[in-house]
Amino acid sequence: MTRIVVSPLARIAEMAVHHGAREMISLMAKEHSFHRPAVIQADRHLLLHMNDISFAGTGDLVAPQEAHVRAIIDFASGWDRSAPLLIHCWMGVSRSPAAALIAALTVHPEQDDLVLVRQLRVSSPFVTPNARLVAIGDELLGRQGRLIAAVKEIGRGADADGNAPFTLSLDS
Numbered sequence: 001m002t003r004i005v006v007s008p009l010a011r012i013a014e015m016a017v018h019h020g021a022r023e024m025i026s027l028m029a030k031e032h033s034f035h036r037p038a039v040i041q042a043d044r045h046l047l048l049h050m051n052d053i054s055f056a057g058t059g060d061l062v063a064p065q066e067a068h069v070r071a072i073i074d075f076a077s078g079w080d081r082s083a084p085l086l087i088h089c090w091m092g093v094s095r096s097p098a099a100a101l102i103a104a105l106t107v108h109p110e111q112d113d114l115v116l117v118r119q120l121r122v123s124s125p126f127v128t129p130n131a132r133l134v135a136i137g138d139e140l141l142g143r144q145g146r147l148i149a150a151v152k153e154i155g156r157g158a159d160a161d162g163n164a165p166f167t168l169s170l171d172s
Contacts, residue, residue, distance in 0.1 A: 098133035
């Protein structure tokens with residue numbers, strides 16, 4: 001079964017071990033330091049520095065950029081899928097769910113955007129995928145607005161405490 005595990009930072013080691021993940025994408029603000037779980041090899045860890053914002057031009061904050069999304073697409077393209085891919089951010093509700101959608105559509109481009117996004121909502125009532133990451137991903141993956149529309153349809157997630165990892169299954 002092909003799966004993506006989405007986690008808050010505080011639970012990445014536990015989730016990596018529990019699910020047998022060997023590859024990880026981290027979407028963290030530059031000032032946040034953390035230790036990569038030992039089960040994740042350095043060459044299969046993608047660290048992207050960005051803040052959880054949806055617009056550029058906010059002083060020292062780094063908005064998600066096209067280069068970030070291209071890196072997610074490239075990394076997901078190299079994911080061997082024999083073990084789950086672990087994706088995390090600070091709380092596991094905005095940047096990492098958006099990256100999970102991008103990774104899922106990278107490896108399964110035939111997937112229906114609305115079905116995928118509804119599955120994301122079923123997997124977690126808390127997710128509110130970062131709108132900027134979603135928009136850039138929609139463009140780079142040639143989704144023609146379908147991913148953006150699907151994410152808008154599910155709306156904002158429930159308030160979260162940052163302690164709700166979840167799994168997104170990519171097999172129908």
